[in-house]
Amino acid sequence: EDEIQQLQKALLDYLDExxxxxxxxxxxxxxYIAQWFRDTTMETEKAMKSQKDEDSSEGTHHAKDVETTGQIMHRAESRKKFLRSIIKTAPSQFSTLK
Incomplete structure (x- = not known):
């Protein structure tokens, strides 16, 4: 769990209570859950586009950027997994309110 996930969990717990x-x-x-999922998806897409642009230009910092992109992708997947788990354990109000 990274710092952002801890803050998200704290806010969601507060809202639940x-x-x-x-x-x-x-x-x-x-x-908030939908917005965070969207933000994570956008961060992933931005990292992938940045890597693609670097692949095209063959910059001198290519290896460093690929590692950074990999870290971003890993963190994003971890956050998405966290958000999916939150959705699955959503309070009963989610299904009863229409």
Whole structure:
């Protein structure tokens, strides 16, 4: 778990604990999860595009960039897995509110 995941989990836990007093927090929780998943996907796409651009130009820092891209991809997959697990363990309010 990286620092961002810890902060996300803390916020989601807070929202979970307070949904009984404010129903809008259920929707806030859904929004944050979706937004974080989107952000992670965008970060992955940006890293892949950057690597592709570097592959085309054969820059001098190519090996370093590939390692960085690999790290970004690994971190992004870890975050997506975390967010998917959060969705699977979503509170019952998610399925009952329409």
């Amino acid at each position: 307070n949904t009984e007093t404010d129903a809008s927090l259920v929707f806030s929780r859904k929004f």
